[in-house]
Amino acid sequence: MKKEYDCVIVGAGPAGITASIYLARTQLSCLVIGKWKLGNLYKAHIVGNYPGFSNDVSGAFLIDEMIKQAKRFGAEFLEEEIIAVDKKGDNFFISTDTKKEFKSKTLILCPGRAYKMSNIKNEKELIGKGVSYCVTCDGFFFKNKKVALLGSKNLAAGEALELLTYTKDITIFTNGRNPEFSEVLMKEIQKNGIKIKKEKVVEFKMGDGGFLEYLVFENGDREKFDGAFIALGTTSALNFATRLGLELSDTNLKVDKNCKTNLDGVWAAGDCIGSNAQAVVSAGDGCSAAISVIKYIKGKNVYLDYE
Numbered sequence: 001m002k003k004e005y006d007c008v009i010v011g012a013g014p015a016g017i018t019a020s021i022y023l024a025r026t027q028l029s030c031l032v033i034g035k036w037k038l039g040n041l042y043k044a045h046i047v048g049n050y051p052g053f054s055n056d057v058s059g060a061f062l063i064d065e066m067i068k069q070a071k072r073f074g075a076e077f078l079e080e081e082i083i084a085v086d087k088k089g090d091n092f093f094i095s096t097d098t099k100k101e102f103k104s105k106t107l108i109l110c111p112g113r114a115y116k117m118s119n120i121k122n123e124k125e126l127i128g129k130g131v132s133y134c135v136t137c138d139g140f141f142f143k144n145k146k147v148a149l150l151g152s153k154n155l156a157a158g159e160a161l162e163l164l165t166y167t168k169d170i171t172i173f174t175n176g177r178n179p180e181f182s183e184v185l186m187k188e189i190q191k192n193g194i195k196i197k198k199e200k201v202v203e204f205k206m207g208d209g210g211f212l213e214y215l216v217f218e219n220g221d222r223e224k225f226d227g228a229f230i231a232l233g234t235t236s237a238l239n240f241a242t243r244l245g246l247e248l249s250d251t252n253l254k255v256d257k258n259c260k261t262n263l264d265g266v267w268a269a270g271d272c273i274g275s276n277a278q279a280v281v282s283a284g285d286g287c288s289a290a291i292s293v294i295k296y297i298k299g300k301n302v303y304l305d306y307e
């Protein structure tokens with residue numbers, strides 16, 4: 001492993017790996033740093049909407065294949081976490097949790113967005129087995145099922161309305177809070193018969209098959225559900241933004257149409273820029289960022305990979 005790279009990529013999800021494929025194919029040296037098994041796509045048990053596969057595949061399979069593809073072209077991978085990134089002069093200095101240090105001409109930030117956990121008992125054990133965080137990703141698996149949605153803000157209301165495509169039996173649990181939905185969303189929720197309850201959920205009870213069976217409440221009552229979506233929001237790449245002085249738009253890294261941030265030499269791609277949280281969108285962003293980096297480093301305004 002070298003000490004200096006044309007580009008260091010933060011995060012080994014679809015955005016970061018796709019960027020590395022494009023960079024490596026143009027003979028630029030690149031290192032992807034990230035614990036890919038912690039990425040969001042890696043956690044997806046069934047992915048049926050990533051193009052190129054006529055049957056469902058797992059997120060882990062997709063990531064493993066993407067990494068193999070990138071390595072075939074010479075991209076390097078390091079399964080560690082980045083704890084600091086600083087700019088000195090025209091270069092970036094990157095340190096990892098095992099104190100490895102690298103220098104790079106450019107950076108592509110692709111750290112994703114971790115979904116906020118509810119910390120309800122058995123949540124982790126049931127992810128992908130009844131507990132989910134994304135209706136666009138997993139709503140399909142709950143056609144005509146009885147589904148709970150946990151959250152009290154507009155995000156929860158939006159997810160509940162999106163769930164209507166699949167099922168009408170939806171209950172929002174607000175964990176003791178009054179719902180803070182906008183007037184428009186509240187009207188839609190009421191019009192569509194989505195129930196709102198204030199009970200606090202304290203446990204996801206696992207059934208014999210290892211899937212979610214009941215929601216258990218603070219007062220000891222329980223109710224049968226086929227699925228529970230957690231809509232409490234996401235954490236973001238704020239630490240990178242603060243350290244490097246990057247502009248934000250809401251809690252997303254702010255980029256232009258080529259995925260460039262306000263800081264020269266730094267691009268960002270994928271969920272961290274607030275794109276639609278889908279693997280194929282992140283891959284597309286990663287491609288855009290990489291093409292910009294290629295033009296920046298090679299000092300050319302054209303990029304033709306297929307020549």
Ligand SMILES: Cc1cc2nc3c(=O)[nH]c(=O)nc-3n(C[C@H](O)[C@H](O)[C@H](O)COP(=O)(O)OP(=O)(O)OC[C@H]3O[C@@H](n4cnc5c(N)ncnc54)[C@H](O)[C@@H]3O)c2cc1C
Binds near residue numbers: 011137270277280
């Ligand atoms: C349960 C679930 C199911 C889903 N199902 C689907 C689906 O069916 N179809 C679909 O298209 N999308 C699905 N998604 C959404 C999809 O996974 C995301 O949109 C996509 O993974 C985002 O890609 P990304 O590269 O931006 O980020 P991620 O895939 O989240 O990757 C980010 C990477 O950055 C790393 N990282 C973060 N901070 C650091 C740091 N400081 N140092 C080093 N590395 C760091 C993380 O460990 C991770 O490896 C699903 C998501 C979840 C959670």
